[in-house]
Amino acid sequence: MPPAKIGPIAGVDLGGTNMQIGVVSLEAKGDGKMLGEAKKKTRAEEGQDAIISRIAEGIVESCAAAKLSLKDLAGVGIGAPGAVDPFQGVVLEAVNLRWANTPLANLLSKRLGGVPVFLDNDVNVALYGEWRMGAAKGENNCLGVWVGTGIGGALILDGKMWYGPLFTAGEIGHTILFPTNPPGHRSLEHNCSRTTVVDRLIRLIESNRKSILPKLAEGDLSKVKSRTVAKAYEAGDELTLEVVNDAADMLGIAISNVVTLLSLPYVVLGGGLTEAIGQPFVDRVEKSCRKFAFPERVKAVKVVESKLMDQAGVYGAAMIARDRLDR
């Protein structure tokens, strides 16, 4: 059977701060081409209607950039933060959007004159993109971990996205890695996200540890972002190496727990911190993961870097829509 021909699809990566939109042409075998893009602020404080209007505007703009109109779209895929029911198209709970039980797929579809809209969780969507057309292509059992402001995760098991019976699966960032730490400092996210890494660096610099970070940030430590950390890391800054490597080691242990539990051979790392530092970070995580994975035969687990990088969400959302239209 030849791959089904499906028209262009819009993919939406909806974050708490920004949204990223793209119209893409996709083939069943997982090739894709970006036809037109748009970026917008989310502005969660303006409420649900305003956000949905802005998503619709962004889709219209991306279509225009691709010299298409809304009517040309075969569908829309959207990745939203928080707990999502992908089958009903409902955002169950998204703290940073201030939404609960929002039937986003239906609301957005109406706003777009009936174009079919498919919803999923943002990290699920990113891993889906990597699985269908990126770093995990052909890997039917894999874990995805996105390390940025927070830490998100997703799972492909037996060739399907694993949602779990309550739809919230993948939340590796909220697993507990330091049970005896005080509340608020126990989870993986609280110890290894970019936010924590930067906070820890600033605290250590303020307690007089030497580092080139203040110079790189032009004296304003509040300007330290993933890229600044990456620059200091590449320059061999001792303090940055210490803090980032410790986070990578701990991340590797949390990932090894999933590998041990599910007998998984493959892990994709994405997110701002991973992308900024790149291969040395991924290698460090892999080394730690292999050290702790059990039994012997899962120690060959591969940890690889995202290929689609900050476009994983847009491509993945479009790809999920494509595959659901195909069914």
Next chain:
Amino acid sequence: MPPAKIGPIAGVDLGGTNMQIGVVSLEAKGDGKMLGEAKKKTRAEEGQDAIISRIAEGIVESCAAAKLSLKDLAGVGIGAPGAVDPFQGVVLEAVNLRWANTPLANLLSKRLGGVPVFLDNDVNVALYGEWRMGAAKGENNCLGVWVGTGIGGALILDGKMWYGPLFTAGEIGHTILFPTNPPGHRSLEHNCSRTTVVDRLIRLIESNRKSILPKLAEGDLSKVKSRTVAKAYEAGDELTLEVVNDAADMLGIAISNVVTLLSLPYVVLGGGLTEAIGQPFVDRVEKSCRKFAFPERVKAVKVVESKLMDQAGVYGAAMIARDRLDR
């Protein structure tokens, strides 16, 4: 379609020290009856042939106790410790049996004159029993955790045993809960098994903490087993409460990590320590698990006690054989 009628099946629970065998009659809807039983020592040091012969003898004895002969058996199910390939019927690696790449299903089937033999991991088999006819009946997504000498685990996902692509899934006992502890003290098993609980109690008693355990063990602390610990716990012995409750709390956290990762609503606890202390232990684990599970909607997770208790392995092994024969 009426449930298929399948003849009696032998279930074997093969441990590093003992083996337990039973001939059972089973129905497709998950009802079962024990027809005859046998118990034997494993004696791993005598080697593979001797162990397999002893399993065969035990099956013959169980048949005799059930007034049946080998020819009456529709099949044999066997749960073995360690890494197992259930589809090839091979024990890949079982440290406490001293086996590697042992084609147990074929070897045992030959020894039994061709009766079909189905192999699986011991904890998988126990959870399978609970799922088909015990405490997890009808729960198509659940985690099983067996707390005894060590800590073993198994997963039913989407109505099927989850083996993972490398077949070793479920090893929650080997997940890391205390990453900054010294080597050998980092995993769940190293902190919450019956072995660790008893070791910790003995160490604290030897450093002059008060407890009724020495009296219960008639002065010989090497005699402290799960039942002794349970007696002290029921009597409200302060030291025992402290050590057991701490282990239960930590176990609850490790379980919450799986619940958070897979969005699971249901957990079965089994094994010697669980059975000995019973509901208070299970309640304590559930409370800790609910406290740490994320997000809000998985905090309703239920943690329940094994129903089949120390017969979960025998019933589960027979049930797996039954269901595979049915296919």
